[in-house]
Amino acid sequence: xxxxxxxxxxxxxxxxxxxxxxxxxxxxxxxxxxxxxxxxxxxxxxxxxxxxxxxxxxxxxxxxxxxxxxxxxxxxxxxxxxxxxxxxxxxxxxxxxxxxxxxxxxxxxxxxxxxxxxxxxxxxxxx
Amino acid sequence: xxxxxxxxxxxxxxxxxxxxxxxxxxxxxxxxxxxxxxxxxxxxxxxxxxxxxxxxxxxxxxxxxxxxxxxxxxxxxxxxxxxxxxxxxxxxxxxxxxxxxxxxxxxxxxxxxxxxxxxxxxxxxxxxxxxxxxxxxxxxxxxxxxxxxxxxxxxxxxxxxxxxxxxxxxxxxxxxxxxxxxxxxxxxxxxxxxxxxxxxxxxxxxxxxxxxxxxxxxxxxxxxxxxxxxxxxxxxxxxxxxxxxxxxxxxxxxxxxxxxxxxxxxxxxxxxxxxxxxxxxxxxxxxxxxxxxxxxxxxxxxxxxxxxxxxxxxxxxxxxxxxxxxxxxxxxxxxxxxxxxxxxxxxxxxxxxxxxxxxxxxxxxxxxxxxxxxxxxxxxxxxxxxxxxxxxxxxxxxxxxx
Ligand SMILES: [Zn+2]
Numbered sequence: 001x002x003x004x005x006x007x008x009x010x011x012x013x014x015x016x017x018x019x020x021x022x023x024x025x026x027x028x029x030x031x032x033x034x035x036x037x038x039x040x041x042x043x044x045x046x047x048x049x050x051x052x053x054x055x056x057x058x059x060x061x062x063x064x065x066x067x068x069x070x071x072x073x074x075x076x077x078x079x080x081x082x083x084x085x086x087x088x089x090x091x092x093x094x095x096x097x098x099x100x101x102x103x104x105x106x107x108x109x110x111x112x113x114x115x116x117x118x119x120x121x122x123x124x125x126x127x
Numbered sequence: 128x129x130x131x132x133x134x135x136x137x138x139x140x141x142x143x144x145x146x147x148x149x150x151x152x153x154x155x156x157x158x159x160x161x162x163x164x165x166x167x168x169x170x171x172x173x174x175x176x177x178x179x180x181x182x183x184x185x186x187x188x189x190x191x192x193x194x195x196x197x198x199x200x201x202x203x204x205x206x207x208x209x210x211x212x213x214x215x216x217x218x219x220x221x222x223x224x225x226x227x228x229x230x231x232x233x234x235x236x237x238x239x240x241x242x243x244x245x246x247x248x249x250x251x252x253x254x255x256x257x258x259x260x261x262x263x264x265x266x267x268x269x270x271x272x273x274x275x276x277x278x279x280x281x282x283x284x285x286x287x288x289x290x291x292x293x294x295x296x297x298x299x300x301x302x303x304x305x306x307x308x309x310x311x312x313x314x315x316x317x318x319x320x321x322x323x324x325x326x327x328x329x330x331x332x333x334x335x336x337x338x339x340x341x342x343x344x345x346x347x348x349x350x351x352x353x354x355x356x357x358x359x360x361x362x363x364x365x366x367x368x369x370x371x372x373x374x375x376x377x378x379x380x381x382x383x384x385x386x387x388x389x390x391x392x393x394x395x396x397x398x399x400x401x402x403x404x405x406x407x408x409x410x411x412x413x414x415x416x417x418x419x420x421x422x423x424x425x426x427x428x429x430x431x432x433x434x435x436x437x438x439x440x441x442x443x444x445x446x447x448x449x450x451x452x453x454x455x456x457x458x459x460x461x462x463x464x465x466x467x468x469x470x471x472x473x474x475x476x477x478x479x480x481x482x483x484x485x486x487x488x489x490x491x492x493x494x495x496x497x498x499x500x501x502x503x504x505x506x507x508x509x510x511x512x513x514x515x516x517x518x519x520x521x522x523x524x525x526x527x528x529x
Contacts, residue, residue, distance in 0.1 A: 006275050032276040060290040061343040062283055074282045086277045086391040099298045115279055
């Protein structure tokens with residue numbers, strides 16, 4: 001059985017690994033997972049471990065009732081590899097997540113499946 | 128990081144010969160606001176019937192159809208069945224709320240080629256009143272139109288996507304919450320002059336800012352209405368439109384651009400594909416933003432209007448906030464924008480594009496009542512779909528502009 005790009009991505013996450021794709025032809029990184037390189041059209045994208053280091057490109061606090069879990073953060077993160085993804089920054093209140101904040105990925109869980117989440121990079125840490 | 132896809136064809140040059148060859152000969156709305164007991168099809172058919180009558184035609188004259196629906200992927204078929212027509216031209220293109228503006232250029236080509244003589248572009252949605260309403264529709268679309276790299280983070284779409292764009296615009300250009308609120312306040316001021324508008328109570332900037340938060344920086348008053356409504360227009364070749372009873376509104380330019388689906392895949396959240404569709408539509412028309420007497424733009428959220436005024440060339444990138452400030456787009460301001468009250472205060476039954484077109488037609492014909500603009504020869508109509516994903520721009524004009 002062959003795996004779709006989405007299935008492969010999720011299987012890696014379920015095993016605790018955050019992987020993104022890289023184009024064998026132009027060497028650029030690719031996210032969201034797909035079949036063809038959006039830069040040059042080449043197929044056969046290979047999977048590589050993401051550094052997980054990134055910067056908050058934009059952020060929003062989503063209003064939600066307390067009994068439904070309260071407010072939560074949704075952010076777009078620019079990974080250092082040059083790709084962007086949606087995620088959530090944890091470890092601080094949603095309102096304190098700011099554009100430009102340096103963040104580090106880890107693989108968390110939601111409903112038993114792996115999920116990429118971010119926390120702020122410690123002051124003086126990798127930048 | 129910004130990676131705006133290249134476009135290889137000068138679409139404006141290719142389409143230049145179609146400038147003004149087709150006109151909107153009829154237009155109508157039906158059931159805008161709240162229409163309890165109605166369904167999507169009923170609203171569509173009643174709007175279609177009124178638009179065809181407005182054009183001085185009968186339904187049997189309609190031999191071209193363009194329509195789409197959020198809920199039904201094969202929507203043209205039941206519409207054809209209900210209308211009792213047998214069209215030789217059918218377009219069911221669905222790219223969200225911009226669809227009905229994107230339906231123009233293919234219809235112009237079909238009319239010019241002689242494939243059909245009268246195209247009905249039509250829409251109906253009872254999303255406010257229907258039992259299968261907005262909530263059910265959003266739940267169903269999670270499966271029909273999956274966004275697997277966003278849904279796990281519970282972003283509440285589409286509003287979160289627009290909130291992220293607004294936050295980024297504020298960060299890059301210093302756009303303020305008060306400037307965003309100006310857009311909602313201006314829309315309301317126009318709506319107060321429009322008996323068809325759904326929300327007509329006075330609205331202040333402070334009230335927008337103090338309204339219920341939805342997704343920062345946006346409050347509920349930064350978000351479009353959820354209404355019912357149907358709308359339709361009829362297109363014919365320009366020569367035929369001149370023999371019909373209503374003043375023809377000529378299509379001078381139209382172009383569509385799509386750069387992404389998921390907001391996380393948008394190259395740069397502060398520049399939309401309207402920069403491409405707008406430039407091509409203006410080039411086809413041989414006009415510029417400065418030539419426009421009005422702008423009817425798809426204001427699903429307050430940030431939309433600012434982004435589109437910039438991308439369509441009414442001001443430089445980043446200066447949209449200043450452009451709308453101090454009543455800049457309110458009645459009496461520097462540019463008439465969304466003179467019906469827009470999606471923010473007039474009508475928004477899920478897809479707004481057709482209503483922007485119809486308001487431009489009403490203004491260009493001089494039949495907009497208390498909100499009628501004194502100078503009304505040209506209009507830019509701009510549609511948006513998805514999460515800033517699809518953009519379609521049309522330039523319309525009166526006979527004088529040919
Ligand atoms: Zn490549």
